[in-house]
Amino acid sequence: MENTLSTTTDKVFLYDVIGAQFDTIGSKALAVKKMLNDYFPKNDYLRRLGVCVFEAEANLAIHTIHGGSIEVMIFSDRVRITAKDDGPGMKDMKKALTPGFSTAPESARQLGFGGGVGLNNIKRFADYFYIESSKKGTTLIFEVWNDDDPTTH
């Protein structure tokens, strides 16, 4: 399977995530999973996607000023998710990708978030992972391919 980002599709869905609202985290991930069931009715595949979208949603809700958006692009053999926000961005990308490191506030940690493994969960369950961040915001792109499970490799 080619790993390119040039493919086009007309199946694009957009979900907004509200910032600093923790009690609804997971609702967009569930909505995405439910929507994708029409295209990829495979439990394992949908669970992998669900985990990745949940983590992206949690990051938008916990770490942004104004929340952000989750764009879902559906291709015949894969789903591409783009999570975007407008800040404040990650100060140290290397640290942010280190398991166990988190800048989540105490209010989020008390709910079981902020373990510092969210991005690593996405890396583990996705087949393609890209992230860029500045003070103006963070863009996270990942794809989950509908072939086999990378966690079993």
Add this chain to the structure above:
Amino acid sequence: MTIQQLIEQLPLQLLTTQLNVNGSFHDVYTSDLLSAALAKVTEDHVWVTVQVHQNILGVASIKQAAAIILSENLMPDKDLVSKAQEKGIVILLSPYTSFETSGMLYNMLKEEKNGNK
């Protein structure tokens, strides 16, 4: 082991009384960190936690967990229980700590495995 057997043997209190408890599980995962549960729980797992807020339903729903056990008799609010029933997620209440609950479950599953040999 079925959820019904689990409820009878520990014993546990079934909070989602409208849900079917004929489902089965063969493993247990214990964590209060949602990302850890997201990574490890499967449809074959019962998840033990002390978290009693709405987000646990999202995790259990995404991973299709067989049931959630809330330890130390930590009673969730009615809203969580009714949402769990809507989503079809079995919620059980344990009077024991997560450690004790997990230990008992470990022994029960081990016994079942040995009995089947």
